[in-house]
Amino acid sequence: xxxxxxxxxxxxxxxxxxxxxxxxxxxxxxxxxxxxxxxxxxxxxxxxxxxxxxxxxxxxxxxxxxxxxxxxxxxxxxxxxxxxxxxxxxxxxxxxxxxxxxxxxxxxxxxxxxxxxxxxxxxxxxxxxxxxxxxxxxxxxxxxxxxxxxxxxxxxxxxxxxxxxxxxxxxxxxxxxxxxxxxxxxxxxxxxxxxxxxxxxxxxxxxxxxxxxxxxxxxxxxxxxxxxxxxxxxxxxxxxxxxxxxxxxxxxxxxxxxxxxxxxxxxxxxxxxxxxxxxxxxxxxxxxxxxxxxxxxxxxxxxxxxxxxxxxxxxxxxxxxxxxxxxxxxxxxxxxxxxxxxxxxxxxxxxxxxxxxxxxxxxxxxxxxxxxxxxxxxxxxxxxxxxxxxxxxxxxxxxxxxxxxxxxxxxxxxxxxxxxxxxxxxxxxxxxxxxxxxxxxxxxxxxxxxxxxxxxxxxxxxxxxxxxxxxxxxxxxxxxxxxxxxxxxxxxxxxxxxxxxxxxxxxxxxxxxxxxxxxxxxxxxxxxxxxxxxxxxxxxxxxxxxxxxxxxxxxxxxxxxxxxxxxxxxxxxxxxxxxxxxxxxxxxxxxxxxxxxxxxxxxxxxxxxxxxxxxxxxxxxxxxxxxxxxxxxxxxxxxxxxxxxxxxxxxxxxxxxxxxxxxxxxxxxxxxxxxxxxxxxxxxxxxxxxxxxxxxxxxxxxxxxxxxxxxxxxxxxxxxxxxxxxxxxxxxxxxxxxxxxxxxxxxxxxxxxxxxxxxxxxxxxxxxxxxxxxxxxxxxxxxxxxxxxxxxxxxxxxxxxxxxxxxxxxxxxxxxxxxxxxxxxxxxxxxxxxxxxxxxxxxxxxxxxxxxxxxxxxxxxxxxxxxxxxxxxxxxxxxxxxxxxxxxxxxxxxxxxxxxxxxxxxxxxxxxxxxxxxxxxxxxxxxxxxx
DNA sequence: TCCCGCTCGTA
DNA sequence: GTACGAGCGGGAT
Numbered sequence: 029x030x031x032x033x034x035x036x037x038x039x040x041x042x043x044x045x046x047x048x049x050x051x052x053x054x055x056x057x058x059x060x061x062x063x064x065x066x067x068x069x070x071x072x073x074x075x076x077x078x079x080x081x082x083x084x085x086x087x088x089x090x091x092x093x094x095x096x097x098x099x100x101x102x103x104x105x106x107x108x109x110x111x112x113x114x115x116x117x118x119x120x121x122x123x124x125x126x127x128x129x130x131x132x133x134x135x136x137x138x139x140x141x142x143x144x145x146x147x148x149x150x151x152x153x154x155x156x157x158x159x160x161x162x163x164x165x166x167x168x169x170x171x172x173x174x175x176x177x178x179x180x181x182x183x184x185x186x187x188x189x190x191x192x193x194x195x196x197x198x199x200x201x202x203x204x205x206x207x208x209x210x211x212x213x214x215x216x217x218x219x220x221x222x223x224x225x226x227x228x229x230x231x232x233x234x235x236x237x238x239x240x241x242x243x244x245x246x247x248x249x250x251x252x253x254x255x256x257x258x259x260x261x262x263x264x265x266x267x268x269x270x271x272x273x274x275x276x277x278x279x280x281x282x283x284x285x286x287x288x289x290x291x292x293x294x295x296x297x298x299x300x301x302x303x304x305x306x307x308x309x310x311x312x313x314x315x316x317x318x319x320x321x322x323x324x325x326x327x328x329x330x331x332x333x334x335x336x337x338x339x340x341x342x343x344x345x346x347x348x349x350x351x352x353x354x355x356x357x358x359x360x361x362x363x364x365x366x367x368x369x370x371x372x373x374x375x376x377x378x379x380x381x382x383x384x385x386x387x388x389x390x391x392x393x394x395x396x397x398x399x400x401x402x403x404x405x406x407x408x409x410x411x412x413x414x415x416x417x418x419x420x421x422x423x424x425x426x427x428x429x430x431x432x433x434x435x436x437x438x439x440x441x442x443x444x445x446x447x448x449x450x451x452x453x454x455x456x457x458x459x460x461x462x463x464x465x466x467x468x469x470x471x472x473x474x475x476x477x478x479x480x481x482x483x484x485x486x487x488x489x490x491x492x493x494x495x496x497x498x499x500x501x502x503x504x505x506x507x508x509x510x511x512x513x514x515x516x517x518x519x520x521x522x523x524x525x526x527x528x529x530x531x532x533x534x535x536x537x538x539x540x541x542x543x544x545x546x547x548x549x550x551x552x553x554x555x556x557x558x559x560x561x562x563x564x565x566x567x568x569x570x571x572x573x574x575x576x577x578x579x580x581x582x583x584x585x586x587x588x589x590x591x592x593x594x595x596x597x598x599x600x601x602x603x604x605x606x607x608x609x610x611x612x613x614x615x616x617x618x619x620x621x622x623x624x625x626x627x628x629x630x631x632x633x634x635x636x637x638x639x640x641x642x643x644x645x646x647x648x649x650x651x652x653x654x655x656x657x658x659x660x661x662x663x664x665x666x667x668x669x670x671x672x673x674x675x676x677x678x679x680x681x682x683x684x685x686x687x688x689x690x691x692x693x694x695x696x697x698x699x700x701x702x703x704x705x706x707x708x709x710x711x712x713x714x715x716x717x718x719x720x721x722x723x724x725x726x727x728x729x730x731x732x733x734x735x736x737x738x739x740x741x742x743x744x745x746x747x748x749x750x751x752x753x754x755x756x757x758x759x760x761x762x763x764x765x766x767x768x769x770x771x772x773x774x775x776x777x778x779x780x781x782x783x784x785x786x787x788x789x790x791x792x793x794x795x796x797x798x799x800x801x802x803x804x805x806x807x808x809x810x811x812x813x814x815x816x817x818x819x820x821x822x823x824x825x826x827x828x829x830x831x832x833x834x835x836x837x838x839x840x841x842x843x844x845x846x847x848x849x850x851x852x853x854x855x856x857x858x859x860x861x862x863x864x865x866x867x868x869x870x871x872x873x874x875x876x877x878x879x880x881x882x883x884x885x886x887x888x889x890x891x892x893x894x895x896x897x898x899x900x901x902x903x904x905x906x907x908x909x910x911x912x913x914x915x916x917x918x919x920x921x922x923x924x925x926x927x928x929x930x931x932x933x934x935x936x937x938x939x940x941x942x943x944x945x946x947x948x949x950x951x952x953x954x955x956x957x958x959x
Numbered sequence: 960t961c962c963c964g965c966t967c968g969t970a
Numbered sequence: 971g972t973a974c975g976a977g978c979g980g981g982a983t
Contacts, residue, residue, distance in 0.1 A: 442968060510960060610963055611979050632967085665967060694973055698970085705975045708969035718969075739976035740970090740972095776968090789971060864971090871972040879973095906970040908973085956974055 031179075032556060032936065036156045036292060037076060037086035038149045041126055041137070042094045047168075047188060049119045058310030064564045064586055066125045067465035068312060072187045072944075073133050074314070080294050081552040088163070088292040091130045092148045099147070101276050108276060109221050125309075132305030140286050146171050147285070149634065150279035154180055154435065156290055158218055158936060170211065173198045176206040203235035203849070211244040216276035220808055223276050224269040228262045234548030244274050270564035276696045289940055295550025295846050298838060313742050347497035350404065350472070350537060354501075357529035358408040359521050361426055363435075368438050369408055378401045378446040380441070380536035384528050386413070386515040389703065390457040391570065391686040392680060395429060396517035398436065401532035409525040417518045426693045427702065433462045439467045450488045450535045453691065456567040467564075472535050474559045475542040477671035477692035478551045482840070486692045492534045495541055500534060501527045553846040557811050558880050559691060561887045565903075568890070571682030572704070574723055574904045574912070575817055577954075578675055581722045585671040589665045595660040602653035620652070625651060666710065670719045677704045696872045697847045697879040699906055706909045708953070720956035725914050726778075732920060732951040733958035734927045735910035738763060739878045740791050742943040747844065747873065748827030749942075752820070757943040760892060763787070770820045771813060786817055790824060791874055793867025828870055835869040843876035844939055845884075881945070882906060885934040889927070896926045914957070915951065924949040 048068035052944040058061035081087030096542055101108045115123075130137040140148055140224045149165055153175045156163040165172050168188065176182055176198050182930060184193035191197075199205055202212050217225015229237070241247045249265050262268070306315040329464030360366050373379035380401040386395035401407035411645035412429040440447055440459060449455045452471040459466055476486045492498045492512030506519050506527045516524065546552045601608045604622060607614045616636030620628035625646060628631050628636045629702060638657075646654035677685045685704065693700025700709040709723070710716025725731045741763060745753035768775045768783035789799045794817075818825040835841050839851040849872040853865035886906060891902045901923045904913040911931070915923045928947045935941050952958045 345983080360965090559963095610977090610978075613979075633964070635965085637965090662965080669968070669975095673976075693975090696973060698973060700974055702967095702975065707968085708975070710968060712969085719968095735970095792972040795971055802971075866971055868973085875973060878970095910970085 031217060034159070034161040035154075035161040036088040036090075036152065036289070036570065037180075037185075037294075037460070038152055038163065038165050038167075038516050039076070039089070039173065040145055040149060040165060040169060040645065041069070041091040041130070042145050042868065043167050043384050044072065045119070045126055046115075046120065046189070048072075049116070049122070051188065054118060058308065061121050061125075062124065063122060063124050063309060065119060066129055066309070067314075069310075070132075070306075070311060070314060071124060071131050071133070071168075072238070073129065073135065075187070077133055077135065077294065077297055078547075079297060080549045081556075084162075084164075086294050087553070088161070089294040090136045090138050090152070090287070090292045091126075092145045092152075093137060093139040093142050093752075094145045095143070096802050099142055099144045100470075101144070104275055105272055107222050107224075111141060112220060113220070120476040129305060132302045133744040134301060135294070136287055136292055138286050140283075143280065143283060147280035150175055150281040151283050151285060152283045152289070155285055157182065157272065159289060161289070168193070169200075169211070169943070173201070174206050174209045174277075174279060177492050178493035197806050202231070204238050208238050208243065210249075210274060210277050211238045213277040214244050214270055215247070215605065218277075219275055220414070221276075223273045224266070225273050226266045226270050228258060233259065241610060243586070244270060257801060290844075293553065295553070295842070295844060296546075296548045298549075323555075323743065333641070341442050345495070347495055347866060348500060348541065350496045352498055352530065352533065353405045353532060354526045356405045356407075357525050357533075359410045359525040360410040361521075363427065363431070363925065364434065365408075366410060366427060366435055369402075369410075370435060372406075373400060373439055373445055374442070376657075378402075378448060380407075380448040380532045380539065381440070381455060382449060382531045382535060383458045383530060384409075384516045384524065385458060386505075386517040389688070390454045391573070392681075393458065394517070395458060396515075396519075397426075399433070399525075399528040399532040401529065403537040405533060405538050407533040407536075409528040411521055411524060413517050414519070414521060415517055417514060424835075426521070433464065435602065437462075437464050438675055440464050443468060444878070446470060448535060448539045449912055450491075450531070450538070453563050453567050455572070456563060456788045457571055460567060460571060465564075469560075470539060471691075472538045474540060474563065474691055475539070475546060475551070475555060475847050478555045478847065479542060479545055479549060480735070480850065481692070481697070481848060482695045483852050488531060488534060488538070491538055495538060496534070498534070501525070501530055549848075550842075550846055551848065553938075554697075554843070554848075554880065556845070558845055562691060562883050565886045565890070566691065569905070570686055570688060571681055572902050572904055572914075573679060573686035574914075576674060576678055577722045577724050578678055581671045581675050583720060584722070585675070587672060588667040592660060592663050592667065595656055595663070599653060599656045599660060603719055604692070609657060609663065612636075615657065619646070619651075621660060623651075623653065648927055662713070662715065666716060666719060670710065671722075674719075674722065687905070689921070695849050696852045697843065697849070697867075697876040697881070697883075698908060699883075706905055711956075711959070717956050721954045723955035725953060728917055729914050730917060730951045730953060731955050731958045732915045732923055732927070733910055734913070734947050735907075735929060735947050736878070736882070736931065736935060737946040739872050739945065741787055742941075742945065743844075743874050744791060744824070745829070746942045747877070748821070748823040750821045750823040754942050761936075762945075771816055782813075786813060789814075790817070791871060793828075793870035795867070829939070831870055831873060832866060835866075839897050841869050841872045841876075843880050844935075845877065845880040847876050847878060847880055858950045878909065881934040882909065882911070882931070885931045886911065886928050887933075892926050892930045893923070896922065898923050901926075905944070912955065920951050921933045 045065045052064045052068045054062060055064040055067055072200050124672055125136050138148060145177045149172060154162050164183045166187055168186040171528060172184060176184060176193060178195045185194060195205060198209060212234045215226050215229045215237060216231055217223045228543055237247045241250050248270060251260060251263045272628055302700060309923050313930045360369060365763055382399045384396040386396055387393035396413040397409055397411040399409045402597060410432055411426040412432050414424050414426055439445060447466050447469045449471060451473045452469055456466050473486050476484060476491055489500045492500045505512050507516060515610040524584060531882050546555055598705045603618045607618055609615060612637055615638045619625050631637050631641060641655045643658050646660060679686055687701045687706040688703050690700045690702060708721050742757050745757055756763050764780050764784040764787060765775045768779040769785055770781055774780040785802055794805050794814055796811035799814060818946050831841060835851055835854050840848045842848055851865045853861045854869060856862045889903050898919055900916050902914045903911060904914055913923060926950055932945045950958050
């Protein structure tokens with residue numbers, strides 16, 4: 029998976045506004061303040077930021093301003109810029125507005141005392157070069173042309189005439205390449221900046237001299253060869269001035285960056301601050317582009333169309349009015365019709381698809397048909413696997429499945445045709461089974477998740493309702509429900525066409541609406557760099573499945589059953605009679621009423637709590653029944669949820685268990701796993717760990733497990749910028765021991781355990797009450813520990829404060845890769861809801877960044893393994909911070925090396941972390957032995 | 960037959 | 971205190 033190259037745009041704000049002032053009419057804003065230059069500047073920024081995600085558009089952006097009139101150049105030459113006239117009166121009030129405008133776009137505005145804008149720009153260009161990024165300087169300043177470098181992808185953009193300035197342009201202007209521009213400028217001098225240069229030497233002569241002799245020093249050294257007497261004299265007399273000029277025009281490029289490169293990531297333009305600014309200034313024409321009610325799909329791809337529909341943070345957009353005409357849908361049952369649809373998709377360059385099957389589980393499902401949509405209301409359904417509803421109904425006439433798939437394959441794999449689906453992973457797996465590798469693709473479910481996690485459901489029907497106020501035909505209404513439910517292959521073709529074609533139709537319209545929002549709302553980075561490629565990565569994993577030893581599980585089930593029965597007897601004996609142990613209501617009654625035990629805690633529903641903490645307490649007080657119930661619960665849980673359920677999940681064809689990973693299952697960006705959930709296989713207790721031993725490798729293979737060590741704490745150290753924690757991770761120290769030392773001044777079993785709890789509490793959005801409860805200490809002590817933590821690691825407090833301030837203002841958080849999670853409850857009036865949202869918001873950037881990282885590793889894994897000649901190593905499962913592989917015996921070491929390096933480098937090159945990512949690798953015949 | 964709350968397995 | 975999914979009991983339907 030090739031990483032899209034970062035592209036930094038550096039806007040030379042000061043020089044822009046001078047030029048805009050002179051070239052644009054003298055407008056005033058709503059307050060009567062001159063604002064012509066600001067208006068031009070605003071329009072320009074808009075245009076630039078709109079280029080996000082377009083070819084050669086910015087991924088990172090900053091506006092650079094001159095902070096001070098003095099720089100190191102004044103120390104070299106006191107006359108530097110000395111005869112520059114003061115800015116015109118009606119330009120002066122516009123300077124601060126430039127900063128306001130930049131902030132309105134949520135673009136970083138960088139200025140540094142003692143450094144001129146040109147120098148700051150040079151520093152960033154060099155840093156971008158070192159990082160392998162491209163950079164574009166938005167300016168036409170000739171001094172900056174020294175930085176142009178075609179090979180490194182460094183160019184300039186003059187937005188006044190939309191001209192790219194590259195090496196060829198520089199050569200055209202100066203007659204020499206960028207590396208010699210400084211020498212030419214030194215000879216020429218500059219009257220505006222008061223760079224002296226050499227009298228009598230203008231651009232022509234300067235160029236000629238540098239072309240002839242190579243550089244300024246050589247010109248001055250060869251002055252004897254110069255034939256023109258006046259020129260010779262001037263060069264001789266003003267040699268020192270020339271050398272001074274050379275230094276004056278030399279750009280400083282090694283100063284520390286005021287803001288790290290990564291912080292300049294362009295994440296789209298949050299609409300609200302911009303709207304406020306435009307309203308305040310009374311920039312009506314720009315405001316109309318934001319404030320109109322045009323939907324995103326009404327032609328415009330600019331962020332403004334989208335911003336229009338997003339009136340406030342965390343407020344879902346107004347639905348767009350659409351008309352769905354299902355009568356236009358076509359049932360395709362002839363080759364001619366199929367060919368026509370394929371040609372149409374080709375002509376459009378994109379097609380929405382949806383596969384219909386006889387079963388919700390795509391691993392075992394059979395294809396019933398495929399729907400296509402090329403335009404709103406222009407959709408078809410191609411049945412290929414329909415059968416009669418019962419023995420009395422005949423199988424409908426339809427094209428042969430193989431023929432349809434053979435004809436669709438070139439289209440679905442055509443690099444020039446974008447395939448769009450909702451929950452493409454399902455269709456991807458279905459089609460992969462037919463030997464079709466769908467590409468390129470977009471997934472509207474993933475798009476919706478990347479835009480609206482935390483504030484929307486992402487089902488197609490939900491989204492149709494939300495975005496279009498349209499009710500899709502319910503699956504229930506075509507297939508029925510419950511015992512009378514039929515599979516889709518039994519649905520009559522007319523009803524099937526309406527249902528299936530509508531899904532493709534709605535999916536296409538949804539894509540039209542969501543696609544521009546990704547760019548406008550900063551979703552494209554995470555979508556393109558993390559989640560979109562993951563669809564295929566996960567699809568492959570799901571198809572592989574993992575081998576499970578059925579006989580072993582059956583044996584375990586038997587053992588558990590015997591032990592459960594024995595425990596049941598003992599419980600009844602202790603309780604003085606039989607009851608349903610699995611019923612918390614009955615258990616509570618038995619313990620606190622029949623046995624008359626004290627201290628029963630009741631929950632919201634007025635029912636006694638019988639959870640593990642309560643039963644542990646009773647057991648500690650010597651209540652046999654409580655201890656016995658705990659043992660009974662453990663075994664029942666293991667048997668019903670794991671040993672029994674897992675056997676039933678083994679696919680008869682493959683002998684393996686194929687989980688389904690949900691890409692939109694967790695609001696933080698984590699995956700979730702269902703049917704079965706393979707992300708909660710026991711490991712903590714010895715007896716539970718036996719379940720893990722049931723997950724085995726094929727003969728001749730081993731299972732290899734690689735997991736990130738302490739990844740969330742490492743990310744917290746990086747994100748909150750905690751020097752001690754970062755240093756400890758770099759040094760490979762025991763992080764909890766180090767925390768214990770900081771918090772309690774001593775390290776032993778007890779303090780280290782407490783410190784560990786505190787460290788986790790931090791990640792979960794700490795509260796004194798919660799920490800006290802967990803540590804079993806009074807609330808005040810919990811608070812004291814937290815206060816101490818914050819005073820030892822002030823970065824943590826700042827991180828929490830900043831995160832909360834951001835989420836309160838914007839309604840969402842972001843991970844380091846830009847993933848948004850929305851928190852509508854952050855402003856809830858109910859304090860419990862609000863506090864809960866706050867804790868989740870503190871956790872989301874950390875948990876989410878961790879999820880982004882492992883997803884990036886997964887996307888790169890197969891390629892890296894193949895490149896290392898390890899094409900038979902198969903990635904099977906992801907468990908949040910762990911990846912599990914099936915490895916041919918003999919390739920363990922080589923595989924471990926590749927896996928470790930891909931995981932450790934998952935942040936790069938988009939991001940450089942201040943902490944190393946440690947990966948622990950182990951392998952064995954079964955999962956339990958791989959840790 | 961469906962849905963909710965409880966409990967408990969994981970990171 | 972974060973993030974999930976599954977099985978069970980039990981009441982509503």
